[in-house]
Amino acid sequence: xxxxxxxxxxxxxxxxxxxxxxxxxxxxxxxxxxxxxxxxxxxxxxxxxxxxxxxxxxxxxxxxxxxxxxxxxxxxxxxxxxxxxxxxxxxxxxxxxxxxxxxxxxxxxxxxxxxxxxxxxxxxxxxxxxxxxxxxxxxxxxxxxxxxxxxxxxxxxxxxxxxxxxxxxxxxxxxxxxxxxxxxxxxxxxxxxxxxxxxxxxxxxxxx
Amino acid sequence: xxxxxxxxxxxxxxxxxxxxxxxxxxxxxxxxxxxxxxxxxxxxxxxxxxxxxxxxxxxxxxxxxxxxxxxxxxxxxxxxxxxxxxxxxxxxxxxxxxxxxxxxxxxxxxxxxxxxxxxxxxxxxxxxxxxxxxxxxxxxxxxxxxxxxxxxxxxxxxxxxxxxxxxxxxxxxxxxxxxxxxxxxxxxxxxxxxxxxxxxxxxxxxxxxxxxxxxxxxxxxxxxxxxxxxxxxxxxxxxxxxxxxxxxxxxxxxxxxxxxxxxxxxxxxxxxxxxxxxxxxxxxxxxxxxxxxxxxxxx
Numbered sequence: 001x002x003x004x005x006x007x008x009x010x011x012x013x014x015x016x017x018x019x020x021x022x023x024x025x026x027x028x029x030x031x032x033x034x035x036x037x038x039x040x041x042x043x044x045x046x047x048x049x050x051x052x053x054x055x056x057x058x059x060x061x062x063x064x065x066x067x068x069x070x071x072x073x074x075x076x077x078x079x080x081x082x083x084x085x086x087x088x089x090x091x092x093x094x095x096x097x098x099x100x101x102x103x104x105x106x107x108x109x110x111x112x113x114x115x116x117x118x119x120x121x122x123x124x125x126x127x128x129x130x131x132x133x134x135x136x137x138x139x140x141x142x143x144x145x146x147x148x149x150x151x152x153x154x155x156x157x158x159x160x161x162x163x164x165x166x167x168x169x170x171x172x173x174x175x176x177x178x179x180x181x182x183x184x185x186x187x188x189x190x191x192x193x194x195x196x197x198x199x200x201x202x203x204x205x206x207x208x
Numbered sequence: 209x210x211x212x213x214x215x216x217x218x219x220x221x222x223x224x225x226x227x228x229x230x231x232x233x234x235x236x237x238x239x240x241x242x243x244x245x246x247x248x249x250x251x252x253x254x255x256x257x258x259x260x261x262x263x264x265x266x267x268x269x270x271x272x273x274x275x276x277x278x279x280x281x282x283x284x285x286x287x288x289x290x291x292x293x294x295x296x297x298x299x300x301x302x303x304x305x306x307x308x309x310x311x312x313x314x315x316x317x318x319x320x321x322x323x324x325x326x327x328x329x330x331x332x333x334x335x336x337x338x339x340x341x342x343x344x345x346x347x348x349x350x351x352x353x354x355x356x357x358x359x360x361x362x363x364x365x366x367x368x369x370x371x372x373x374x375x376x377x378x379x380x381x382x383x384x385x386x387x388x389x390x391x392x393x394x395x396x397x398x399x400x401x402x403x404x405x406x407x408x409x410x411x412x413x414x415x416x417x418x419x420x421x422x423x424x425x426x427x428x429x430x431x432x433x434x435x436x437x438x439x440x441x442x443x444x445x446x447x448x449x450x451x452x453x454x455x456x457x458x459x460x461x462x463x464x465x466x467x468x469x470x471x472x473x474x475x476x477x478x479x480x481x482x483x484x485x486x487x488x489x490x491x492x493x494x495x496x497x498x499x500x501x502x503x504x505x506x507x
Contacts, residue, residue, distance in 0.1 A: 037269040037279070037476045038332050098479055114467055167467070170330070171448060172277035172377050 003072050011076055019083040022050045023090070040098040044091060048168075049179075051087035052161050055127075056182060058084055059158060063189045078134050081154070085127040088161075092124050116167030123160035126153045158183055258323050261334040263403045265476055270410050271328065272429055273378055274363065274370035281372075286409035289369050289430065294414045300360075300436035303351035310414050314400070316349070317341045321404070322397060322418075327459045327488045329423035331481075333473040338418055339401030344392045352388075356436035359391040360384075361417055361428040370430075378444055384417065384428035385441030385455070389497055395420055395490060398431075421490040423457040454507035458498065459488035463507050 001009070026043060029035045036042040061077040064070075100106040110117045130151055132138070139147045162183060165176045260266070272282040275289075297307045323337045347359070365381035367373040373380045390396060397418045400407055407413040412429025419426050425445050435441075445453035452466055461471045461484035472481035487494050498506075 037265055038474065039477070040474065040479055041332075099481070101480070110469075116467055170277075171273075 007072055007075050011072075012079065015076055015079055015083075019054070019080070019086075022046070022087065040094060043094050045168075047087050047091040047094065048165065051084050051091055052158075052165060052179060054080060054084040054087060055154070055158055055161060056179075056186060059154065059183075059186050059190070063186070063193050066193050082131055082134060085131040088124050088127050092121075116164055119160050119167065120164035123157045123164060126157040126160070130154060130157070155187075258325070258335055260323055260337045260403075261476055263405075266334060266336050266402055267408045267411055269334075269476060271330075271424065272372075272410060272412065274372040274380075274382065274430070275410065276372050277377060282410035283408075285371060288371060289364075289409040289413065291407075291409060291413035291430070294432075296415070296431060297433045298350055298435075299433065301353035301355040301438070302436045303353070310400070313346060313415075314341050314398075317345050319400065320397075322395075322420075324395075324397075324418060324420040325485075325488050325490075326418075326420070326424055327473060327484070329425055329453065329457065329465065331465075331468060331470065331473050331484075332476055334476045337403055338397060338399045339404060339407075340397040340399035340418065342394055343396045343398050343417070344394060346398060347391060350434075350436075352436040355438045357388055358437050358440055359386050359388065360433075360435040360437050360441035361386075361431050362433035362435070363428055364430045364432045379447050381432075382428055382444045383441060384426055384443050385437075386417075386419065386426075387440075387497075390419065393494060393497065395493055399427075421459055421487040421494045423453075423459060425453065426457050456498075456503070456506045458503065458507075459484060459486070460503055460507070461486060463504055 026046060030039075030043075058077060058081040061073050061080065065073040096102060096107060100110065111121045112118070130153065133142065133147065133150055142150065162176065162180055165179060166173060169176060268283045269279045270282040271279065272286070275282040275285040292310075294310045295307045296310065296313055299305050319339050319341055321337055321339050323335060325333065326336050327333045343359075352359075361384050363382035364370060365373065386396070397420075399412075399416050399418045400414060402408070402411060407416065412427070412431075415431050416429040417427050417431065440455055443453075443455055446455055459470075464470050470484055473484045474481045485491070
């Protein structure tokens with residue numbers, strides 16, 4: 001099996017199953033009454049955490065590629081990144097439907113008046129821009145250099161997402177602290193690798 | 209006078225959830241005959257809105273940081289609490305300052321069942337059939353002096369029984385307080401049971417406060433000290449985040465928490481919200497306590 005076949009026949013199907021797993025779990029919990037006593041809050045927390053975790057995984061692709069020397073990894077980065085956006089979008093949609101009852105007036109008020117919502121919403125907008133500019137046609141249209149500059153916003157999205165997570169906690173910040181530690185480690189690894197070796201041109205978003 | 213504390217009630221007399229409902233259905237069926245068709249839908253609706261949540265819901269979804277910050281932590285961890293024997297120290301400007309056993313504290317008083325709306329500051333809501341004693345009856349027994357303007361309540365401080373206290377997530381022990389007129393209000397309850405059973409540990413055994421027109425965090429649990437004081441007590445959540453949790457903490461749809469709106473609330477188990485009621489629906493009885501006060505400043 002060639003590398004392209006391996007990615008197409010095995011790696012990507014596995015990623016699709018893994019990526020849809022959290023959603024399947026929520027649907028199962030919804031249908032069988034396994035959501036917690038505050039079902040909406042439970043779903044919001046779950047999908048928000050899922051989005052952050054997948055975003056972190058997206059960030060580890062480039063360092064892993066450098067460490068393992070397997071360039072095939074870059075071909076699945078876009079798919080993983082899109083799953084991060086997918087869960088952020090579900091997270092936001094639950095808030096919009098069940099908390100704001102689709103009132104866009106209320107949404108504006110929340111985004112303008114509550115800084116932690118402003119921050120989370122900004123992260124979502126960034127991920128939306130990255131998703132829209134993810135197809136290969138967009139990479140070609142923008143040119144590699146500009147595309148890479150835009151897609152560096154993923155770091156900002158990760159930081160804003162974490163600020164939003166911290167801010168959402170009432171008092172106990174252990175969980176976001178663990179997440180922040182992981183993000184710090186990812187950033188440190190990236191810095192270390194970038195210093196050790198000059199950035200080699202990344203075939204943006206890959207061909208698949 | 210017959211003394212009836214939850215722990216004295218023989219088990220055959222304790223209402224289980226099924227009988228509890230049976231009794232209400234029976235009452236409703238009588239009402240059905242009396243009220244007739246015309247008045248029925250409205251009266252049924254009114255009754256529906258105060259249909260208690262299940263025993264399971266009330267006792268497995270709790271904010272009780274002394275046993276962990278997750279809502280399901282208290283039920284899992286509160287077995288380490290030993291609610292019997294239990295004593296409450298009565299201090300401050302009061303005629304009989306002393307350490308009372310729970311039995312002594314309520315001696316001569318009759319427990320009452322009160323079905324109250326419960327509104328958490330986090331914007332979730334439930335209805336619970338509490339069993340308890342009006343705080344005013346206890347206060348009258350204790351005879352506070354003229355300098356007693358506020359009542360301060362303190363939760364047990366014991367990291368062995370309350371493992372959550374090993375972490376400094378809040379300033380332990382948990383302290384709450386009421387103005388004397390709030391404490392003397394007939395709705396204010398010292399709760400010792402729910403659904404006719406002794407209060408489970410995770411709900412604040414053996415005795416907790418319930419002030420139905422205030423946010424749930426005012427309902428200090430596992431009380432070991434009641435102090436009559438002249439100045440407004442420093443209360444735990446107010447110390448932790450003064451801009452988010454005030455001393456008064458009256459349920460108020462018009463005053464938002466800085467991070468979320470209080471205009472609506474979500475009943476446990478439901479997906480959509482409903483409007484929050486001023487003073488949690490007890491405005492007729494309690495609004496006069498706050499006449500002339502700026503509720504936006506005194507949140």
